Structure formats: structure tokens, C-alpha cells
Amino acid sequence: MIDAPRLAPVDELNRRITHAPLFTSVKSSRLKGLLQEAVQRMNGLGEDAESKYQQTLAALRETGREAIDALGKEFAVLAEDQYVNRWATVQLLTDLQDPRALDALDKIISSPMPAERSHDPHSSTAGREVVIRTTAVEAVARLAAGGSVEARQTLLKHARHSVRSVKITAAVAYLEEAGSRGRKELLRRMLKSDHWILDIRRMHPREIPPIEGHRFLPPKSPPEATTAPRPVPGGRAAPSTAGGASPRARSEGKALPRPTDSPDKPGPPAKGPRRPRNTKG
Numbered sequence: 001m002i003d004a005p006r007l008a009p010v011d012e013l014n015r016r017i018t019h020a021p022l023f024t025s026v027k028s029s030r031l032k033g034l035l036q037e038a039v040q041r042m043n044g045l046g047e048d049a050e051s052k053y054q055q056t057l058a059a060l061r062e063t064g065r066e067a068i069d070a071l072g073k074e075f076a077v078l079a080e081d082q083y084v085n086r087w088a089t090v091q092l093l094t095d096l097q098d099p100r101a102l103d104a105l106d107k108i109i110s111s112p113m114p115a116e117r118s119h120d121p122h123s124s125t126a127g128r129e130v131v132i133r134t135t136a137v138e139a140v141a142r143l144a145a146g147g148s149v150e151a152r153q154t155l156l157k158h159a160r161h162s163v164r165s166v167k168i169t170a171a172v173a174y175l176e177e178a179g180s181r182g183r184k185e186l187l188r189r190m191l192k193s194d195h196w197i198l199d200i201r202r203m204h205p206r207e208i209p210p211i212e213g214h215r216f217l218p219p220k221s222p223p224e225a226t227t228a229p230r231p232v233p234g235g236r237a238a239p240s241t242a243g244g245a246s247p248r249a250r251s252e253g254k255a256l257p258r259p260t261d262s263p264d265k266p267g268p269p270a271k272g273p274r275r276p277r278n279t280k281g
Contacts, residue, residue, distance in 0.1 A: 072104035
């Protein structure tokens with residue numbers, strides 16, 4: 001049960017959602033097993049979950065183009081309502097970071113947006129379609145960060161995408177890779193009404209002012225000179241220790257001070273000796 005406003009009746013468990021099996025048409029039993037294992041490892045839990053996922057990705061990279069072709073074909077045959085499976089397929093293409101996936105990713109981003117199928121604002125099908133396409137844009141951005149000129153041009157192409165969220169994601173990623181020259185190119189190609197997008201930038205969490213009493217307060221000191229972690233080969237964001245805890249502190253589970261807790265911040269006034277009460281008699 002939730003107390004959020006809804007247009008639909010109160011939540012109740014009235015059906016079981018199942019997902020179609022993946023990669024049933026893959027002929028190679030080894031490749032099929034690796035692809036299915038990668039999807040399982042993708043959402044794994046535990047201290048060794050990430051290392052096991054990376055091991056599976058490494059094994060998939062050894063298959064060469066077979067894995068990329070299989071993922072592209074799988075996405076094409078999945079039913080439209082298989083949102084989780086479609087997203088997982090795109091995420092695998094993202095984490096493999098193979099330039100040969102660029103054509104498949106471009107087709108996914110360019111595919112027409114289906115009409116909204118849900119009457120429930122909390123489970124928009126259009127929103128899920130946007131997530132699938134922005135994930136594909138992130139995959140292209142990683143390829144561009146790895147030096148692919150074709151990937152950079154694909155980002156530039158989708159900076160004029162018909163879906164605003166996809167357009168913003170592509171434009172910001174292109175701007176990060178192309179710099180000042182890229183800004184001039186975007187100003188020339190994008191509609192004038194979209195030029196505000198070029199002022200969007202990624203922010204490190206420490207740059208965001210703290211919230212107190214439901215109000216954004218201005219920071220008490222300039223933000224630290226840190227940058228947001230960028231993806232690294234292997235598919236996950238690189239850990240950043242700038243302005244944060246050391247790896248040892250994180251591994252020991254030590255809590256970090258909040259940005260508002262400053263060693264120079266005066267504490268509560270010291271309490272002096274209590275005065276005795278005046279008593280009669």
C-alpha cells in the first residue's frame with residue numbers, strides 16, 4: 001500500500017508478471033549460456049557480484065562479434081511490452097563497450113516511440129521506452145569517450161532527436177567529448193529553442209546545496225574542485241575519492257560527515273554551573 005495520489009484504484013496483487021526467456025534462438029550453447037548468465041549477474045547481489053559480472057563480460061568479449069550480433073537480433077525480436085528484457089539487452093551492449101555495436105545502438109535510438117499504453121501515471125510505458133533509448137545513448141557516449149569518431153557523430157545526430165530526454169542526453173554527452181568546438185557545432189545544428197540544453201552539465205553530488213526545511217540553501221563555501229566519475233572499461237563508473245572517504249574508510253563502513261558539518265562550525269554553547277534556587281526556610 002502507498003499513500004501517493006493515484007488515478008487508479010488502490011494497489012492490490014492481482015496478477016503475476018513473467019518475462020519471456022532470452023536468447024532462445026542463439027544456436028551456440030556456450031554463447032547462449034554466457035548471455036543468460038550475464039543478464040543474471042547484471043542484477044546480482046553480494047560482495048563478489050560485480051567481479052563475477054565483469055568475468056562474464058570478459059568471456060563474452062572473447063566471442064568477438066557473435067555476442068554483439070546476438071544482442072542486436074534479440075532486441076529486434078523481443079515484444080514491445082518486454083521492457084525489462086529489452087533494457088537488459090541494451091545494458092549488455094553498453095557494458096561490452098564494443099564499437100561494432102554502434103549500428104545496433106543507432107537503430108535502437110532512432111526507432112519510433114510507441115504511443116503511451118498505460119493509464120496509470122506511475123507506470124508509463126512511454127517512460128520505459130525513454131529509459132531504453134537513453135541507455136543506448138549512454139552506450140554511444142562510452143564509445144565516443146573511447147575515441148570512436150563514428151560514435152561522436154552519432155551523438156551529434158541525435159542531438160536533434162524528437163524525444164527531449166534523448167536529445168538532452170545526446171547533446172550533453174557530445175558536448176563533454178567535443179568541448180568548445182562541439183558547442184559551436186551544436187549551436188549551428190540545433191534549433192534555437194533548444195540552445196538552453198547546452199548549459200546543462202553533470203554535477204558532483206557535493207556541488208548540490210543541502211536541503212533544510214524543504215528549502216535549497218546556498219552553499220556556505222565554494223564546492224570542491226571535483227568532477228563526476230566517468231565510466232571505465234568494464235561498464236561501471238570509476239570510484240572517486242576526491243573530497244570523500246578513503247577506500248579503506250568506505251570498506252570499513254565509516255560514515256562520512258555531511259557537507260554541512262564543518263570543523264569550524266561552532267557547536268552548542270557550553271553550559272555553566274547551575275545557579276541554586278532560592279528556597280525559603
